[in-house]
Structures are given as structure tokens and as C-alpha cells.
Amino acid sequence: MLVVYTLLGEAREALFAERPTALAPLAYRARIEAMRSLEARARTMAGLWLLEQGLAILDIAPTRLDGLGFGPGGRPEFADGPCFSISHSGALVACALDTAGTIGLDVEQRRDGIAPRLQRSVAPDGDFFEAWCAREATVKASGRVGLARIRAATIDGAIAYLDDRRWYLAPLSLAPGYAACLAGTRPLAPAAVECVDAGARAG
Template sequence: MFSTLSNTGASICLLDIRTIAVAQLHRYETWLGPAEVARYAGFVRQLRRRQFLLGRALLRASMGEMLEVAPESIALEERPSQAPRLLAPAGGPYFSISHSGHWVACALSGTTRLGLDIELRDSGRDVLALARQAFGAAVAADMEKLPQEERRKAFYQRWSEAEARYKLGMDAGACVNLAHAELSIVLCSAAPLTHAPALLLSGLASD
């Protein structure tokens, strides 16, 4: 799945968590380290628990395939209010993970730091009010001129880019928007990618 990673510079794996049976979750729970288990146990909402577990499982499965190691051998360090850090194997790829609604995603690169954000576009949200709060009156006024669906897409694209840049940890760098029917997907990288990132669906067995 990640055979083209060295050529493209980055790949994104996207998973609809509704495709994973409840009976299969125990297998992925055994992949978690002690700190991850403690955090996982602390989530009250079932959706958030599944997002966390399957986000970490997707990352391990994708990274394991890239490095040709067992997913359960990949060790991550939990960091409060920060992305996890890769402990083992040493010298592994750069990565970023994100979740929204019933989707989780991870991005991997062997060459550059990444910041990934996905957002489920919610037709019920007042995106103009959110734009005024997040981006200011001028940006909201520009969005108001757009047709409703284009306005929603523009808001979520801008929001995703802001979140992806935050995860990257820098205002500079290059950002790419990827098309998806339900999601706004933005990947930012410290160094420009040589090609558009590959968007790969699934990544975990569904049975």
C-alpha cells in the first residue's frame, strides 16, 4: 500500500470506522501501550473511544506495512495535549493523525514533517458565525458572497488548513487540499511534496 511513499513524499490512509466490527476491536486494543490504554479507558463517549483506538490501529497498520514490521511492535509515547511520539522502531517515518465523525486518518512521510487535518462537513452548522469567530469579519463577508455549498466548503478548507498548520507547528510550509465527498482534508508539510499525496482508503481488515 505504501510502496509509492518514497516517490510521492507522503501518503494518507483514510478509514471509515463504521466498517470495523465491534468484535474486532479487542485485537487492536492489544496493540496499545500502557499510557495509551490508560487514556483509552478514560474516554466516556463510545465514538471518541473508537476514534482513538482505530486511529492508533490505522497508524500502526500503515506504518508497519511501510517499514515491514508487525503493527504491535510499534511503540508510541503519549504526550499531554500533543501528538504521540514514535519510540520504536527508531528512525521511523514522520506522521500525523486526525479524526472527525466516523472517519480517522493518518499521513506518513519518510522525508518531511507533516500536519494532517480532516473535518466532516456538517450541513447544520452556521459556518458564517464560526468564520466570524475564527477568522474575522472580513473573511466571513467574503464567504457570505458564495453559494451555500461553496461557502461551507470554503469554511472547512480554511479551518482544516489552520488545524493542519497548527499540528505541523509552523506557518510556513506547503499545504495540499484533497477532494472527498464528505470530508475536508488538508495535509501540510514542512518541505514541499514532489507529488500530490496518495489518498488510500481502508487500511484495516474489516473482519
């Protein structure tokens, strides 16, 4: 299990926003070109770049990106692995990769102003952002996303339940001011975590 992440300042965000679409996997190019938001484009390109870095760290040939496609529920995936999940919030962009099971990753920037009703429904007695990340990661691991499914997931310690199955959770500490969680189909060993500084290498 590997998690790679980066923090986007203004300069790095601009770098990824300007990164040529031709450097993205073929399956992603049309949707990236259709993005009107430079912020969304930057974070999508940064996530795909992190996927490249993760494959390299795992010693998987970068040509594997040529086989990236989308599953029946719209989940990005490789036909022959590894499983991966990309998430971003605020300045943080992260990508988790696992060669042995299905995973989901969610990161959330902590902020004020969470509606009391949402707080009660997601985490009546605990940390809203940790609970939200656990639910969102579970939903992403399941391959079918949506707000109703986030609310349908139930959390019991390090276990989540969704779709009549058990999902294993592993909270992460990536950067100050952020919550993060992994969810998977099997008990998750501690992930190797690496901060990757984009710099000029993202060009």
C-alpha cells in the first residue's frame, strides 16, 4: 500500500493547470479539455501526475497509464491493476495505490461552518471530518459514489458497512489542517506515505 501526495501552492497549481492534455492518459483527455475551471483542471492533472509517481515508486512501467479506463460505475481503473484512488481538497492532492485489493481514499480540508444537521447525521459525537473521510473513502472503494451512499455507510471503529459488506478503514495523517482515510476490502497494513514535491518535474 502506497500513498503519495503533494501540496499545491499558487505556482504549482498554475503549473498543473497549464500541463498539456496530451500528457494525460487517453481516457481522461476529453473530460480534462471540457473543464472550464482551471482549479479543477489543475487538481485532476496533479492527481494523474501523482499516479505516475506512485507507479514509478512501485516499479510499475509508466506505459501502464495507457491502459487506464473507466469501470461500469465510472470509476477510473486499470484492467489488470493495481487499484488506485485519487482525492483532493484545498491545496492537498493525494493518490493511493494497492496491488493486492480494492481501495478508496478521501482527503478533506478542515474548515468551519459545517451545518449542525450535517454534523449530526455524519458524526453526532465525534470528529466530522474524520467521519466524513471514512464514509467517502468507503463509498469510493465500493465503486459507486453519491451523497445518499455516503449517508448509507455506517462506521463502527475501524470498520465500515456498506452494500451488506464490511470495509476496513485506516485513517491517515498527511498534512496539518487535513483529515484523510483509506478504505479497503481487507485489513489494511500501514501505508507507505511519501510527499512528492512537484516543482518543475510536473511540466
